[in-house]
Amino acid sequence: RILKRQMECRRDIDRLNASFIEIYESLVLPQEEKAKQKQLLAVLEKLVNREWPQAKLYLYGSCANSFGVLKSDIDVCLAIEDANINKSEVLLKLADILQSDNLQNVQALPRARVPIVKLMDPVTGISCDICINNVLAVVNTKLLWDYAQIDVRLRQLAFIVKHWAKSRGVNETYQGTLSSYAYVLMCIHFLQQRRPAILPCLQEMEPTYSVTVDDIKCAYFDRVEKLQGFGSRNREPIAQLVWAFFNYWAYRHDYVNAVVSVRTGSIISKQEKDWTRRVGNDRHLICIEDPFETSHDLGRVVDKHTIKVLREEFERAADILQYDPNPCVTLFEPY
Numbered sequence: 001r002i003l004k005r006q007m008e009c010r011r012d013i014d015r016l017n018a019s020f021i022e023i024y025e026s027l028v029l030p031q032e033e034k035a036k037q038k039q040l041l042a043v044l045e046k047l048v049n050r051e052w053p054q055a056k057l058y059l060y061g062s063c064a065n066s067f068g069v070l071k072s073d074i075d076v077c078l079a080i081e082d083a084n085i086n087k088s089e090v091l092l093k094l095a096d097i098l099q100s101d102n103l104q105n106v107q108a109l110p111r112a113r114v115p116i117v118k119l120m121d122p123v124t125g126i127s128c129d130i131c132i133n134n135v136l137a138v139v140n141t142k143l144l145w146d147y148a149q150i151d152v153r154l155r156q157l158a159f160i161v162k163h164w165a166k167s168r169g170v171n172e173t174y175q176g177t178l179s180s181y182a183y184v185l186m187c188i189h190f191l192q193q194r195r196p197a198i199l200p201c202l203q204e205m206e207p208t209y210s211v212t213v214d215d216i217k218c219a220y221f222d223r224v225e226k227l228q229g230f231g232s233r234n235r236e237p238i239a240q241l242v243w244a245f246f247n248y249w250a251y252r253h254d255y256v257n258a259v260v261s262v263r264t265g266s267i268i269s270k271q272e273k274d275w276t277r278r279v280g281n282d283r284h285l286i287c288i289e290d291p292f293e294t295s296h297d298l299g300r301v302v303d304k305h306t307i308k309v310l311r312e313e314f315e316r317a318a319d320i321l322q323y324d325p326n327p328c329v330t331l332f333e334p335y
C-alpha cells in the first residue's frame, strides 16, 4: 500500500510540474514582441539623437532582464554623460520632442520618485517609460539577466511568483507591497540557498565585470556561460521549488532578524545593517537588500498593514500547494 501511495504522489508531482511549465511557457514573451520593442527603441534613439547626439538609450527592467511577461511596458533609460544637466529640463524637452512625433499619451512626470516621461507608440501598441541617467537600474538589470542564464528554474520560478503576485494584488509598491524587482531577488536568493545550491553568488566570485555608478562599485563574475550546469546536482523540479519558496516565506523566514541578501548569497542580520527600527518611512518589516545600493531595503515600502496582507498571501499560497487538489487554478485566483 505504501508503494502505491508513493507512486500516486509521484504522479501528482509530475502533473503539477507539467502544469507549472505550461503556465511559464504561456507567460514568456514571444520573439515577435521582442522585435517590436527593438523597433520602437530604434525610433526613439533617432529622435533623441537629433537633440542630444551623444546620448544613448538603454532598455532596463523586465524587457531586458529576461523576466518580462506578456503585456509588460518597456522601461528605457536615457543616458546623457554631461553632469551639469538639469533632469527636469531634459525631461520636459524630451516630452516636447516625442509629442511632435506622433507618439501618443506623452506625459512628463518630473516630480515622481523616479522622474519619467510616459508614452504609447501607436505603431507597435507598446507603452514605455523613459527615465534619465538611472544607470544603476541598467546594471542591476544585467545582473538579473546574467543569473537567469545559469539555470532555467530561476525564470520558471520567478514567472510563477510574479504571475501569482499580480493576480493576488501584492505587486504594487505604491500600495505598500513589493515590486517585481524585489520578487525576482527573493527568487535568486532562494535558489542560492537550496542544498545543493541551484545558483551561485556572482558577487562573491572573482569579478569579470566592473563599473562604478554614482560612487557605487558594481562588480561581479559575469562569464555565466562558464556556469552552465552549476545547479545540475540539485534535481528538484519546479513544482517542489514553488512549494518550498512559499513555504519559506510563509513559515520559515525570520521576519524579526533576517535580511535577504543576494550580494552575499546568504541571510544577514538586521542588526548588522541597522535596520532594526523604523527610520522615517522605512519600517524594515520584510528586508531585501539591493545587491548594489546596499543601504537600500526593497521591503521598505511595506507597512504594518501590508506586511499582514503579504504574510497571509504567502500562507495562503503555501497551504494551497500543500492541500489543494487543483493548486494551479486556486493559486492564481484573482483576489
Ligand code: ATP
Residues within 6 Å of the ligand: 060, 061, 062, 063, 065, 067, 068, 069, 072, 073, 075, 136, 137, 138, 140, 141, 179, 180, 181, 182, 290, 296, 298
Ligand atoms: P514588470 O514586469 O512588473 O514591469 P520589472 O522587471 O520591469 O517588472 P519593476 O519593478 O517595474 O520590474 O522594475 C523595473 C526595473 O527598475 C528593475 O529591473 C530594476 O532595474 C529597477 N528598480 C525597480 N525598483 C527598484 C528599486 N526599488 N531599487 C532599485 N532599482 C529598482
Ligand code: MG
Residues within 6 Å of the ligand: 061, 062, 063, 072, 073, 074, 075
Ligand atoms: Mg517594468
